[in-house]
Amino acid sequence: MRILIADSDSGAVSHLVKVLGKSSYAVDHVKTADEALNMFKHYEYDLFITELVLSDLPGEELIRQVRRSRISTPIMVLSVRTDSPTKVAAFSAGADDYVTKPFDMSETQARIQALTRRSYGIAESRLCVGPLELDLESRMVSVNGHFLHLTSKEYSILELLLLRKGAVLTKDMFLNHLYGGIDEPEMKIIDVFICKLRRKLQRFGAEHMITTVWGRGYILQDPAAAAGTSASSQGFTEGSAPLRQAG
Secondary structure, X not given: OEEEEEOOOHHHHHHHHHHHHHOOOEEEEEOOHHHHHHHXXXXXXXXXXXXXXXXXXXXXXXXXXXXXXXXXXXXXXXXXXXXXXXXXXXXXXXXXXXXXXXXXXXXXHHHHHHHHHHHOOXXXXXXXXXXXXEEOOOOOEEEOOEXXXXXXXXXXXXXXXXXXXXXXXXXXXXXXXXXXXXXXOOOHHHHHHHHHHHHHHHOOOOOOXXXXXXXXXXXXXXXXXXXXXXXXXXXXXXXXXXXXXXX
């Protein structure tokens, strides 16, 4: 999942950025409202966190401009301002949550998880499709009751596929989700990650869940829905060798 933070005080959010990064959130940090609005023009975010005290524009006005642009991304205010009128103004402008500084990291993380789930219309932390289960909070993945050991990148790809199950995801979308436009590798790395994921799923009888949509990208489906998909789209990634049982 990807988060944008707008805060001119780097020291105040540096620890939060590190904690979110360790939880595999892709985090972009900007210091001004203008930079934040520009980022929204180029990327989609699962959550926007903003201070109200910004150098170029009041945070309340920034939130209004985001909402006027018909951006529905959940917005959390993380601010030094603690008075009730300011909180009311932030909510009236379009904020979804308000946390005051100094903040408790555990509570803030829980609020972030709840808001990012809401951005996908998900009420619970567990995502289930067929035999596959993923817990957004613990980051544990299981297939038919067997724990699946995944790398950070593999988990992030599977998480995105589950959050948008039934939708075709392009390689650009995966690269954006994994790297956020920073030091992005070639697109073929996505084929490699998908191939490795398929092999791990195959070990526990769920090899046909991730399907290649040729010329477009990948889609995750319930095995029953994927049953009619051709064997060629199930067993190959673009430019890769046929699947083999992992040893």
